[in-house]
Amino acid sequence: MAGAPWSAGTSPCDGDTSTWAGVLCSKGNVLGLQLEKMGLSGKLDLAPLKSLTGLRTLSFMDNEFAGAMPDVKDLGGLRAIFLSGNKLSGEIPADAFAGMGWLKKVYLSRNSFTGAIPTSLAAVPRLLDLQLNDNKFTGKIPDFPQKDLKMLDVSNNELEGEIPASLKSIEPQMFEGNKKLCGAPVEAKCEPPTTAVSPPTTSPTTTSGKVGTSPSPPAATADATTTTTGTVPAEEGTQGATKPTKGSTSFGVLAAFLGTLAIIGFAVVALQRRREYNTQNFGPTASTKPSLPSAPQSPAKAAHVAAATVTGGRSSSVSGSTAARSSKAGEQGRLTFVRDDRGRFFELQDLLKATAEVLGGGASLGVCYRATLTGGHSVVVKRFKEMNRVGKEDFEEHMRRLGRLSHPNLLPLVSYYYRKEEKLLIHDYVPNKSLAHLLHGEGRAIKKAVVHWTTRLKLVKGVARALQYLYDELPMLTVPHGHLKSSNILLNDRFEPLLTDYSLVPVMNQSHSAQLMVAFKSPERKQFGRSSKKSDVWCLGILILEILTGRPPSYEAAKQSSDQPPSPPQSENDLAGLVASTPEGEWLEKVVDADLKKEDEEGKEEMVKLIKIGMACCEAAVDSRWELKTAVERIEELKGKEDANDEYSYYSSIDGDDFANVAIN
Template sequence: MGAHVAGHARDIKTTAFLFLLSLATTFLATAASPQSDALLKFKAGLGDNDALGTWDPAVDPCNNDRSNWAGVLCSAGAVWGLQLEHMQLSGVVDVDALAAINNIRTLSLMDNRLDGPLPEVKKLGKLKTLFLSNNYFSGEIPAGAFDGMGSLKTLHLANNDFTGRIPASIAVLPKLTMVRLDGNQFEGRIPDFQQKFLRAVNVANNELEGPIPKSLSHMNPNSFSGNKGLCGAPLQPCAAPPPSLPPPPPPFSFLPAAEAKLTNLTLEIIIGLLILVIILIATILCLILLHHRRRRRTHHSDNPLTRNPSSVTATKVTLTTPPAVRFVQREASHLSTASAKRAEQQANNNNSNRLLFLRDDVERFDLQDLLRASAEVLGSGTFGASYKAGVVGQAMVVKRYRHMNNVGREEFHEHMRRVGRLKHPNLLPVEAYYYRKEEKLLVSKFVEHGSLASHLHGKHSSGQGLDWPTRVKIIRGIAKGLAYLYEELPLTLPHGHLKSSNVLLSDAFEPMLTDYALRPVVNADHAHKLMIAYKSPEYAQHGKTSNRTDVWSLGIVVLEILTGKYPENYLTQGYDGKADLGTWVNDMVKEKKTGEVFDRDMAGTNKDSKSQMIHLLQLALSCCEEDLERRVGVKEAVERIEQYVDGGV
C-alpha cells in the first residue's frame, strides 16, 4: 500500500510539473506575441491573400536578423519594417495595428491594389521611409497628414489618384530628402520646400499651377513636366503680370474764396523765389566757366604742342571709354568666365572621369584603355550605340546611353551598385560603368553567339533554325532569370525591356538577359516611348504598368520562340492590338489552326515535344492576358514551365 501511495504521489508531482511547464510555455508565448499579434491584426485588414501565407501565429516573425514571415524585415529579433510589394494586396491598411510595433522604421506597400483615402500614417511617427506608390489611393490628403513625422526621409506616393492640394505638412518635414508625388491629380501651387538636405522632388503629371518655388528651381525640369500651369525655373519663365494702372487722382475740391486768395498768393511767392535761385545759379556757373577759359587760354599759349590748330582738334577729349580699355575689359571678363568653366570641368573630371567596376573577378582597366582600343560598331539600339572593344586581352561590349540625364550622380551610383550585386547564370553581368551627366557607359563581356533575335530571324536555310530542345532550354532560362530579378529587385519592372534582342546566347545556348533593371535610371519620357513594358495593354488602358508587366513581355518572347514570327509590337509606340503577336495566336487557336502557328524551321520535334509545345503555347497566352487578374504571375509561370519541360504535363 505504501508503494501505491508513493506512486500516487509521484503521479501528482508529475502532473504538477507538467502543469507548471504548460504555464511557463504559455507565459513565454504570451511574452513574445505582441509584435506577432500586431502583424496578424494588420494582415486581417488585408483580407485573404496567399502572399502572406507564411504569417503563421505559431512561428515568431523574427529569428534575430532573419525573417520567418514574408515581407517582414527584422533586426535583433524585432520587426523594424515591412516590404510588402507586388503582392496584389487589397483591403484596409490598419495603421493602429502597426503603431503597436515600436521599432517600425520602414513601410513599403508599393504595387498593390490598395484603395481609399491615405491611411493615417502620422500615427507611425518613427517611420524613416514610406512607399505607397502604384496603388489606387484617392481623395484629398489633409494638410496635416504628416504632422509629427520628424524622422521621415523618403516619401513615395506616385501613381495613385490623389486630388486637392499637396499637403503643407510634407514641405516642413525636417529630414526629408526625397519625395515622389508624380502621376496623381494634385492641383494648386507647390508648397515651398525648405529642407536643407532635399535631393529630389517629383511632381510631374499632375494639375499643378503657378510659379515653382525658388527652393526647387535647381531640380530637374522633368520633375515638373505634365503640369500645364507651372512656370518659373527650371521651366519657362512666368509671364510678366500686366502693368498696374496709376491710382486715380484725388477728387478735386473747391476752396472758399478767402482761402483760395491766400493759396494763390503763396504760390506766387514760391515761384518768384525759384526764379531768383535759378538766376543766381546761372550767374555763378557763368563766372566759373569764364575763369576756366582764361586759365586754359594762358596754358595753351605757353604750350608749343597747342599752337597748331589741328593739334588742338586732335587732343579733343572724348567722354566715352577708350577702345583699348573696352578690349581689356572684355578680355578680362572672357578669361574670368573661361577660368570658371575650366575649374568646373576639372572638378567634374576628377570626380567622374574613370570607370567604376562592379565585380571583383574582372581584370581592371581604365577609361583611356577603353578609348584607345580598336572598336567595332555592333549596332544602334533603343537607348544608343553599342561597340565591341578589345581590352586587356578580352572582348568587351560598351553600350552608350544618352537618355539617363535626369538621375543624380549618387542615385545612379547606388542603383548600379544594386545591379552589380546581382548574380545568376541567366543574367549577363554589368562589369563596369562610367558616369557623366550627359551620357553613361555600361560595360559587359562580349557574347560571341549573338542574340536570340538573330537566331530566330536571321538568314538560315529552311529547317536549320533552332531545334526544339534548344528552344525549350532558352524558354526555361529566360523565365528563371526573370524570376530571379523579381526576387532580388523591389521594382515594379525588374526588367522593363525584355525582348528577344535583349536575350544573348552562350556557346551552349544558355540564355542571358541584358538591359535589365534600367527603368529607374532612364528618363521617363524616353522610357514611355521606347521600352517594351510601355507597349503593354495595361499601360495603354490605364497609363500604368504593374508587377506583371514583365510577365506579359515574357509571354511575347515565348510566343516568338514558338512561332518564329517577329512581334510587330516591338516596332510600334504603345500597344496595338492588331499588331500584337498574342492576338494573332489567339485568333489562330480560335479558328482551330493551332498546327499552323508553330515555326516550320523548328527541327527536332516528336510526339512528346508537340505536347510540350501546346502546353507552352497555352502558358504564353496566359502570360499575355490583357486582364491583369487573369494573367499568371512570374512564379507560377516558372513552375509551369518546369513542369512541362520535365515531362509532367
C-alpha cells in the first residue's frame, strides 16, 4: 500500500499524493481511508473523523472488526462505505443512514448483522450499489424507490415476504438463500393474505425505540415537531475544507483516530444516537374500545384516532369479507385514484394497517401523516376537515382535474378519500426536506445549509415554471395555487422544487382559507376583501426575496406602492419593506444572504436583477404588479454558472446538519 506509516509531525497529504498508508488525497485534502486486509480488530469508533469535511469514502473491508455497526450518519459527506468481510454483528438502527444525501455505495456483506434491513437505506436518494449478502437479516425487504439503483444483493440472509415491485429488474441470484422470499423476480409465488385484521399496537412497528423495526423517521419542516440531523457534504474534493499543512486539522484528526485505534485497541463502542419518534399503527387496533383521553393526545395517538374516524368511528378492524357485505362500509372503505399512470397499489385498509407518523400541523391546511405500507412503500396522507363548502360531485370533479396535472415541479396527487365530515388527499412520500428547512434550518442551535447562487436560481426557476403551468392548466381559477410558500415546496432527490398544497382554494372553506392560505394575505385581499389573478404573483415575489435574503418572511406586512416614499420595515421579516427601505447600491451588503457575498461579480449582478423581479412581483398596487408571464420570462433570462449541473455544486458543508428527509407540512 502506497504511503508511509502514520507519524506525528507529518501531513497525510501532499497535493494529490498520500504520504500516509491507506489515506486517499485530493488537492491536499483527505478524500478517503482505505485500510483493507490489514488484520485490524476491535470496535470501530468513527467519531474522530467528523471534522474531515472532505471525507468521501471509507473502506475497512476484510479485517477483524467486531461489535455493532459504527455510527456513520454523522459523516454525511460520504459517497461510499465498505465494511464487508468483518465480524460486525447485531441489529442496525433503522435511522443508521438518515441524512446521508450523497451516499452511493454501501457494502455490509459477509458480516453477522441481524434484524431488519434499516429502512433509512431506502431514503438515500443517490444509492447505486447496496450489498447486504451473507448476513442474518430478517423480515421484509424495504421498498427501494431509487431509480438509479443498479445493484442490490441480499442473498444468503433470512428475509421473507414479497419482493417489492421496485426491485423486479434485479437479477434473481441477488435474492438466493432466502427461503421465504416470494414474488418477482424469484419463481416462488406469494400466498394471498388470509385476513385483513390490523396488527395489534404492540407489534414491533409501533415501538419506535427498537432498532431496525420502525421506518427511518423523517425530519420535519419548520412547522413540524421532530427532526433528524446529520451532515450535508462539501463539494467534491475541495469545497468546505482547507489545505492541510504540518500540524494541520487533517493530521490532528487522523492522528487522533489512529491513536484511538492503537491505545484502546478499538475498544470504544460506536455512539448510537437514538431518538423517540411518534409512530403507531395508522389503523385502529383489534378488540379495543374507544374512550375519551384524560390528557392531551400525543401525535401518534392523534394518528390512531384519525384512522378510527375514517372508518366511521369504529374501534375494531373489519375483515375484508365482512366489509364486502356492508354497502355502507364498502362506500367508506374505498380510495379513488386519480392518475392514469398509476395503478391501485394500496387500499384504505392498507392505510389502516400501516405504521403512521405525524409529520406536521400548526398553521397548515390539514394534519399530515406518513403511512408506511406493509411492502415498505410510504405515502403521505393529509387529513382535511375544512372542505365542507362543496358537495361530493364537485369535490370529485376537482380532484380528477388535479389528477390530470403533470409537471416535473409539482408533487402529484395520487388518490383521495371522501366523506362528508372530512377528506383525505394522498401523495407519494418525498424523502427530503422542504425549501424552508434548506434556507432556515430548524431552530437557533442548528445551522442552515450553505446554498449557492446557481442553486437558488434553479429553485426560483422551477417554482416559476410550475406556477405558470398551473395558470395555463387552470385558467378558470382566480388563484391557481393559493398557498405558495417555502414550507410547501419540497425537494426531490436532485434537490429540485416540488410544489404542494396547490389549487385547493375551490374546495376549502373561505374562512379557513382566509386565515391560513398565504394568497389571502395579499394586499388586495386586505384592502378590497377579494383576491386577484396576481395574488399568487405576490406570493412568488415574497418567496424570491426569502430565497435571496435567507430570512423567513412575514405575510402580515406589505410593501407600499411605488408612488409612495419607502418606509422602514414593520418587522425584521417584512422582506419587501426591508428591500424598499434599503438603497439599491446597498442590497448586496445589507439585504442579500451573507452566504452569497462570496459569489463572483457576474453572480452578484444577476442577484440584483432577481431582487428587482421579486419587488416587481410584490407591488402592493395590483395594477403596478407584474403579470406572471412577465415575471417568468425575466426569471428565465437570468444566468448561473455553466458548470453547476454537477451534483457536488449544490451545497457546501453545513457543520453537522443533515438534509435527506422531507416532511410535508
